[in-house]
Amino acid sequence: QVQLVESGGGLVQAGGSLRLSCAASGRASSRYTIAWFRQAAGKEREFVAYVSWSGGSTANADSVKGRFTISRDHATNTVYLQMNSLKPEDTAVYYCAAGTSAYSISRSSYNYWGQGTQVTVSS
Numbered sequence: 001q002v003q004l005v006e007s008g009g010g011l012v013q014a015g016g017s018l019r020l021s022c023a024a025s026g027r028a029s030s031r032y033t034i035a036w037f038r039q040a041a042g043k044e045r046e047f048v049a050y051v052s053w054s055g056g057s058t059a060n061a062d063s064v065k066g067r068f069t070i071s072r073d074h075a076t077n078t079v080y081l082q083m084n085s086l087k088p089e090d091t092a093v094y095y096c097a098a099g100t101s102a103y104s105i106s107r108s109s110y111n112y113w114g115q116g117t118q119v120t121v122s123s
Helices: none
Strands: 002-007 010-013 018-026 033-039 046-051 058-060 068-073 078-083 092-099 117-122
Touching (some): 002 092, 018 033, 018 092, 046 078
Antiparallel strands (some): 033 092, 068 078, 092 117
């Protein structure tokens, strides 16, 4: 079992920044690929970014490239999502997820999910 706890969401103006954290715990949690997904009201949950268990491989959705950066701290077993130049369309509940499949952007590849953290970007 892997437990994931997100934090860092909030309300920010367009153009601002937030950093989300995902604290992982549980058996072999440091060996999992960790991803961020988001779900806006009335829309399906979509991939945002992932980082491999080693931290050596990352990927971002086209909609956030150049603005969001995912990173991993093995010392604290925490994954971060630095979000800059935020836009109103980034408003969503952000979830972190853990899976054993490498380099996947599919929700079905992730077995464990956090409870989510709300990000609201005002115009």
